[in-house]
Amino acid sequence: MSAQSTPAQPGASPPAITLQFERPEDGPLVDALIERAFGPGRYAKSSERVREFATFAPEMSVCAWSPESRGDLRLLGCARMWHVRVGGQPVMFLGPFAVELGERNAGFGARLIARACEAAQAAGQSHVVLVGDETYFSRVGFATAPGRAVILPGPVDQRRVLVRALTAEAGELAGPVEPA
Numbered sequence: 501m502s503a504q505s506t507p508a509q510p511g512a513s514p515p516a517i518t519l520q521f522e523r524p525e526d527g528p529l530v531d532a533l534i535e536r537a538f539g540p541g542r543y544a545k546s547s548e549r550v551r552e553f554a555t556f557a558p559e560m561s562v563c564a565w566s567p568e569s570r571g572d573l574r575l576l577g578c579a580r581m582w583h584v585r586v587g588g589q590p591v592m593f594l595g596p597f598a599v600e601l602g603e604r605n606a607g608f609g610a611r612l613i614a615r616a617c618e619a620a621q622a623a624g625q626s627h628v629v630l631v632g633d634e635t636y637f638s639r640v641g642f643a644t645a646p647g648r649a650v651i652l653p654g655p656v657d658q659r660r661v662l663v664r665a666l667t668a669e670a671g672e673l674a675g676p677v678e679p680a
């Protein structure tokens with residue numbers, strides 16, 4: 501996989517960060533950021549059960565980097581993506597998703613999600629699924645999956661099972677989340 505850089509997205513003076521797809525050498529820094537953001541309690545989540553069988557998609561997983569004074573880059577945030585199936589249909593599963601504590605509320609999270617979804621759409625994917633707070637993710641195009649349409653491997657508050665359709669033709673998802 502060749503890493504791709506994208507300039508900060510156009511808009512009203514966005515902070516100077518670089519969004520880049522995750523490279524193998526980024527793994528330890530991303531893992532450490534996730535550990536700081538979630539702590540060990542995250543291993544109990546149903547999302548972790550999904551990631552145990554899902555196929556990692558570094559080509560759609562995004563890292564946000566900030567230029568430091570000496571020219572180094574510092575990791576500010578990450579959004580990882582995974583290949584799964586829902587009811588037999590190939591879809592992407594998003595997470596973990598985190599922004600470094602001192603860097604939140606500057607729009608980096610929304611930009612990470614937008615870039616990951618853009619990459620999934622460009623790759624021909626129909627949907628992105630995640631488990632998270634509807635109040636946050638509704639701002640970036642996600643909505644609660646109706647009823648128990650999308651079934652995770654483990655207990656979950658169904659109101660937190662969220663889906664974003666990437667194309668106008670994408671139908672409703674229904675079925676268990678399974679390996680790709």
Ligand SMILES: CC(C)(COP(=O)(O)OP(=O)(O)OC[C@H]1O[C@@H](n2cnc3c(N)ncnc32)[C@H](O)[C@@H]1OP(=O)(O)O)[C@@H](O)C(=O)NCCC(=O)NCCS
Nearest residue numbers: 537597598599604605606607608609610631632633635636
């Ligand atoms: C969730 C997270 C990635 C958002 O990153 P961010 O860069 O601060 O996000 P943005 O700047 O795009 O959005 C910030 C806005 O979302 C709100 N927000 C953040 N987390 C929220 C949540 N869980 N529920 C509702 N709103 C939330 C903030 O209050 C802020 O609101 P404002 O714009 O009205 O001030 C970051 O808060 C984080 O790393 N949290 C810990 C890990 C986590 O919970 N990850 C998501 C798991 S599904």
